[in-house]
Amino acid sequence: MRSDGSGLEVTGGQGGVGAALEDLSAAAARLVETAAETAEAAVVVLRVATSPAVLLAALLRPVEGAQLEAGLADLAGPRGLGGEAVALRALASALRCCVLAYAAGERGVAQLVESAQDTAVWVVSRQLPWLATGALALEGAGVDVPGAADRAAFVAPSLVDLAGGVEGAVAGPATPLDYEEALVLLARAGATTGRLSEAGRAVVADPRRPAAGARAPTSVADLVGAQLDLGQASAGPSRVRGVQVAQPDGSSAWVAVIPGTQDWAPRAGANPSDVTSDLLLMAGESTLLAAGVTQALEEAQAQAGRAGLGEPVLLAGHSQGGIAAAALAADPIFRRRHPVGAIVTSGAPIARMALPPQVSVLALEHAQDPVPRLEGAPNPDRRSWVTVTRDVGVDLTADPRASRAHDARLYLATARSVDQSSSASVRAARQGSAPFLCGDANGPAVIRDYSLRRVPAPQVLVARSAG
Amino acid sequence: MQGDPTELRRLAGALRLQGDRVRLQAVRVRALGAVRWRSPAAEVFRGRARARGAALEAAAEGAWAVAGRLEHLAVLLEQEP
Numbered sequence: 174m175r176s177d178g179s180g181l182e183v184t185g186g187q188g189g190v191g192a193a194l195e196d197l198s199a200a201a202a203r204l205v206e207t208a209a210e211t212a213e214a215a216v217v218v219l220r221v222a223t224s225p226a227v228l229l230a231a232l233l234r235p236v237e238g239a240q241l242e243a244g245l246a247d248l249a250g251p252r253g254l255g256g257e258a259v260a261l262r263a264l265a266s267a268l269r270c271c272v273l274a275y276a277a278g279e280r281g282v283a284q285l286v287e288s289a290q291d292t293a294v295w296v297v298s299r300q301l302p303w304l305a306t307g308a309l310a311l312e313g314a315g316v317d318v319p320g321a322a323d324r325a326a327f328v329a330p331s332l333v334d335l336a337g338g339v340e341g342a343v344a345g346p347a348t349p350l351d352y353e354e355a356l357v358l359l360a361r362a363g364a365t366t367g368r369l370s371e372a373g374r375a376v377v378a379d380p381r382r383p384a385a386g387a388r389a390p391t392s393v394a395d396l397v398g399a400q401l402d403l404g405q406a407s408a409g410p411s412r413v414r415g416v417q418v419a420q421p422d423g424s425s426a427w428v429a430v431i432p433g434t435q436d437w438a439p440r441a442g443a444n445p446s447d448v449t450s451d452l453l454l455m456a457g458e459s460t461l462l463a464a465g466v467t468q469a470l471e472e473a474q475a476q477a478g479r480a481g482l483g484e485p486v487l488l489a490g491h492s493q494g495g496i497a498a499a500a501l502a503a504d505p506i507f508r509r510r511h512p513v514g515a516i517v518t519s520g521a522p523i524a525r526m527a528l529p530p531q532v533s534v535l536a537l538e539h540a541q542d543p544v545p546r547l548e549g550a551p552n553p554d555r556r557s558w559v560t561v562t563r564d565v566g567v568d569l570t571a572d573p574r575a576s577r578a579h580d581a582r583l584y585l586a587t588a589r590s591v592d593q594s595s596s597a598s599v600r601a602a603r604q605g606s607a608p609f610l611c612g613d614a615n616g617p618a619v620i621r622d623y624s625l626r627r628v629p630a631p632q633v634l635v636a637r638s639a640g
Numbered sequence: 641m642q643g644d645p646t647e648l649r650r651l652a653g654a655l656r657l658q659g660d661r662v663r664l665q666a667v668r669v670r671a672l673g674a675v676r677w678r679s680p681a682a683e684v685f686r687g688r689a690r691a692r693g694a695a696l697e698a699a700a701e702g703a704w705a706v707a708g709r710l711e712h713l714a715v716l717l718e719q720e721p
Contacts, residue, residue: 188676192676193675193676193677196675196676196677197675197677200672200675203668203669203672204669204672207665207668207669207696210661210662210665211662211665211696211699214658214661214662214699214703217654217655217658218655218658218703218706221651221654221655221710224647224651225644226643226644226647226648226651227648227651227710229642229643229644230643230644230648230713230714230717233642233643233717233720234713234716234717237709237712237713237716238713240709241706241709241710241713244702244705244706244709245706247702248699248702248703248706253699253702254662254699257692257695257696257699260692260695261669261692264685264688264689264692267685267688268685271681271685
């Protein structure tokens with residue numbers, strides 16, 4: 174993790190460890206190429222040494238011929254090109270061993286953390302009845318238990334990393350289950366009681382007038398600001414924004430902004446921006462929310478007369494919006510129809526999403542925000558994935574609660590710092606998103622907002638005959 | 641005139657071409673020392689990359705020197721009665 178000098182900690186991207194290991198692997202490959210070229214040069218020298226013209230010349234001019242043959246032998250031999258080819262291969266092998274050792278070290282640390290999480294969560298989950306009894310007793314005594322937990326998570330956000338051990342709670346320590354499988358099991362268990370499951374279809378309402386002051390994003394702060402617009406109660410439930418951005422060649426780039434969680438009821442209702450979508454998205458399952466966002470994007474493209482052109486897309490979202498953005502970008506079927514160039518998330522747990530390297534990721538996190546830590550795993554450190562973390566302790570001295578650290582308004586301030594950051598990784602990420610953030614530079618951008626609605630599947634009634 | 645001075649000159653050209661290729665590789669190998677990597681192992685690697693680059697540069701010089709000898713031999717053969 175590196176500080177950019179303005180209070181932001183940056184991991185990944187061009188300046189990250191992952192990129193450095195990629196560079197070392199590329200260097201090893203370059204050495205192997207050089208070894209091959211050097212060996213080829215040695216072969217050419219040997220051919221010259223054994224050519225009839227040289228052998229005949231050596232007979233005719235024995236003194237000069239002997240000097241020439243000695244020079245050719247030196248050049249092709251172990252002290253010349255032949256030996257260099259071997260030495261270069263050996264250096265490439267040594268470098269590859271270093272890369273493997275670093276990668277194995279990273280994997281080992283990750284496995285250690287994962288195993289510790291599973292065990293800790295298993296131990297805690299065995300105590301749940303007692304913890305629940307204690308919490309009830311405290312509430313009965315007038316203690317604000319959720320508030321206390323909110324403040325505790327702010328002070329010790331690493332407690333939330335234990336959520337990454339959900340498989341430990343489901344199947345015990347050292348379980349072969351992975352995180353996503355454990356969440357699927359939890360979702361299935363909830364579905365038996367009609368909770369945390371969904372069936373039906375997503376419906377996209379006709380475009381709504383964007384909120385007053387809505388404008389095409391030209392910065393990371395604008396993207397987060399658009400999430401605030403969409404999250405306002407006056408915007409209505411589950412509103413998704415599609416922005417058509419004109420490009421210099423007459424084509425379009427598209428920005429889709431997805432709102433965060435709006436409905437916290439465990440039973441799926443009409444608003445797909447709810448807890449059910451949260452759980453299903455993190456479990457890697459398909460959701461009506463993702464289907465609705467896809468429909469909204471395609472509706473916007475159809476209205477612009479640009480349906481099916483496969484124009485590049487940037488997906489942005491706060492919290493659940495970020496999870497949905499990452500889930501869509503990780504979906505190869507979605508990417509085939511809509512090449513995702515970049516995603517920008519704030520306060521979203523996306524570490525375990527299988528995002529391909531061609532998708533540029535800029536993830537904003539607050540050190541005290543528990544939500545991005547829900548997966549209990551750090552974001553990958555690689556060239557195309559930049560994570561910017563800000564300590565918001567100073568901003569929240571008056572009200573130090575984890576829920577405040579998750580607030581989109583606080584992320585807006587962080588996004589403004591990101592726009593000013595001098596970090597090479599952040600600058601490269603901003604540069605990669607430039608086609609999506611050029612606003613009206615190449616012609617007026619068009620903003621379209623859509624409302625998403627979840628329509629339950631019709632109930633199938635089975636009449637039972639008496640007897 | 642005995643021997644084949646023309647062929648010797650062609651072979652000298654081939655050797656110079658290889659020398660130039662090897663010199664280019666020397667530059668590429670030296671450039672690998674600039675890889676973003678800080679550790680004791682990295683310093684060893686940089687030292688080795690420098691050494692390999694220097695050795696390749698020397699080999700390139702050697703190729704040009706041998707090519708010069710070939711051309712000299714061609715001239716001597718041409719001067720033979």
